[in-house]
Structures are given as C-alpha cells and as structure tokens.
Amino acid sequence: MEITVVFQIAAVGILVAVLNQVLIRAGREELAMMTTLAGLVVVLFWIIQYISALFETVQTLFQLG
Amino acid sequence: MFLKVIGGILVLISSCVLGVYYSFKAEYRINDLLEIKKALLLLISEIEFNLSPIAEATKNISLKVKKPVCDIFSKFSERLGYGNCSAGELWKLILEEKSQNTYFEKEDIENFISFGQTLGYLDKQQQSNNIEITVNYIDNKISELSEKSKKNKRMFRSLGFLGGFIIMVILF
Numbered sequence: 543m544e545i546t547v548v549f550q551i552a553a554v555g556i557l558v559a560v561l562n563q564v565l566i567r568a569g570r571e572e573l574a575m576m577t578t579l580a581g582l583v584v585v586l587f588w589i590i591q592y593i594s595a596l597f598e599t600v601q602t603l604f605q606l607g
Numbered sequence: 608m609f610l611k612v613i614g615g616i617l618v619l620i621s622s623c624v625l626g627v628y629y630s631f632k633a634e635y636r637i638n639d640l641l642e643i644k645k646a647l648l649l650l651i652s653e654i655e656f657n658l659s660p661i662a663e664a665t666k667n668i669s670l671k672v673k674k675p676v677c678d679i680f681s682k683f684s685e686r687l688g689y690g691n692c693s694a695g696e697l698w699k700l701i702l703e704e705k706s707q708n709t710y711f712e713k714e715d716i717e718n719f720i721s722f723g724q725t726l727g728y729l730d731k732q733q734q735s736n737n738i739e740i741t742v743n744y745i746d747n748k749i750s751e752l753s754e755k756s757k758k759n760k761r762m763f764r765s766l767g768f769l770g771g772f773i774i775m776v777i778l779f
Contacts, residue, residue, distance in 0.1 A: 553776045561769045568762035584777055 551585050615775040622774065626767015633756035636710040637749055642676040643719070644745045651735045661694060661726065662687045675708040698723030718744050 558581035565574035600606075646668050653664035662684045669681035682701050687694065699720045706716050722741040725734065 550776055550779065554773065557769055557773045557776065561766070561773070564762060564765045564769065568758060570762075581773075 547588055551588065554581055554585055557581075611779065615779060618775050618778070619768075619771040622767050622771025623764075624767075626764045626770070629767070630756075630760045630763035632710060633752050633759065636712065636715075637752050637756070639676065639710050640715065640745050640749055640752075642672050644742055644749075646672045646676055646680060647738050647742050647745075651738050654731055654734055654738075658731075675705065678708065679705045694726045695724040698726055715748070 558578055561577050562574045565571070565577065649668045649671060650664060653659050653667060657664070659667070665680045665687070666684035669677045669679075669684060671677075672680070679701055682705065683698060686697060686701070692700070702716055702719055702723070711719075718741060722737060725737045729737065
C-alpha cells in the first residue's frame with residue numbers, strides 16, 4: 543500500500559474542515575454540508591479498493607465462502 | 608513529477624483568480640448601478656427642466672456618464688429615429704445587446720426594460736415618476752448588495768484558494 547494515499551486523505555480532511563468552517567461563517571450551511579459529503583465520497587473512492595482487499599483477506603484467512 | 612507540480616500551481620492560481628473575480632463582481636455591479644442611477648437622475652432633470660426630446664436628452668446623458676452605461680445611452684440616441692420600432696422596443700433591444708459588457712444581473716435588466724416601456728409617450732410628471740420607481744429599485748438593490756458583498760468578499764477569496772488546493776490534492 544502506498545503511503546501517499548494516507549497523506550492525501552489527511553490533506554483532504556484538513557481542507558474540507560476549513561472549507562466547512564468558512565461556509566458556515568458565511569451562512570451557507572447547506573453548501574457546507576455538500577462539501578463535507580463530497581469530501582467523504584472522494585475519500586471513499588480512494589480507499590474502496592483497500593477495503594475490498596481487506597474483505598478478501600478476511601475471507602481467505604478464515605476460509606469463508 | 609515536475610509537470611504535476613506546474614499543473615497544480617496553475618490550477619491553484621486560476622482558482623484564486625476566480626475567487627478574487629467573484630469577490631469583486633458585486634462591487635462592479637454596484638458601480639454600474641450607481642452609474643445608471645446617475646444617468647436616470649440626469650434624465651429626470653432633462654425632462655423636467657430642459658424639456659428636451661428623448662434623443663437629445665439621451666445624447667447629453669451619454670456624454671456625462673462613464674462606460675459602459677454611456678454606450679447604452681449613446682447607442683440609443685444614435686438609433687432612435689431609424690427603423691420602425693418604438694422607443695421602448697429599441698431600449699429593450701439595446702439593453703439586451705449591451706448587457707454583456709456590464710455587470711448587471713437579469714433582474715436589473717428586466718427592471719430597466721420595464722422602465723423603457725413607458726419611454727417617450729407619457730406626460731412629464733408620469734415619466735419622472737416612472738424614473739423615480741427605477742431609481743428606488745436601484746437604491747434598494749445597492750444597499751442590499753453592499754451589505755451582502757461585505758460578507759461574501761472574504762468567503763469567495765478563501766473559497767477560491769481552498770477549492771483550488773483541494774482540486775490540486777485530489778488530482779495529485
């Protein structure tokens with residue numbers, strides 16, 4: 543697993559948090575929530591392959607299915 | 608890697624510029640509205656005191672106000688008298704043509720068009736009353752906008768920068 547993806551996720555997390563604060567201060571709560579959701583979706587897309595690898599590992603380890 | 612960094616910087620710079628542009632857009636709109644308000648007040652004085660015909664009045668006004676509003680009035684005075692459309696129709700045509708050069712929003716343009724519908728056939732008092740209504744709309748819009756632009760200015764700038772940064776990180 544590449545370590546860069548961890549840093550990328552950390553960067554997106556920080557930026558989305560700041561963006562959220564800026565938008566809430568400007569009174570655009572609904573937009574703030576949309577950005578948070580968008581950040582979440584982007585990060586989920588990045589880690590979905592690792593999650594599926596994890597499930598496969600668990601399956602083979604315990605000889606399920 | 609080198610190319611990636613250059614691309615990232617370009618994205619960051621362009622989104623920052625976009626943020627700054629949006630933060631100034633409201634101010635530019637206020638400037639344009641003030642300019643057209645000045646023009647309308649001049650038009651009232653032309654109607655009330657000079658009693659000049661509409662082509663002459665708009666020509667005088669176009670000399671006194673700044674761009675891009677002066678273009679609207681000079682074009683209007685130029686084309687009045689040619690063709691067979693009424694003053695209201697011509698006003699609408701020119702506003703729609705020239706509105707690309709201004710920062711007016713759609714509601715502003717619609718308001719100015721409805722003001723133009725009564726141009727040239729009501730009596731003196733009614734015309735100046737009608738202009739007064741448009742001036743009132745402009746005043747309300749300016750006070751509303753200046754309140755909003757103060758709040759939005761910082762937001763748009765930081766939004767531009769942070770948005771650019773986030774795009775850079777996602778694409779990296």
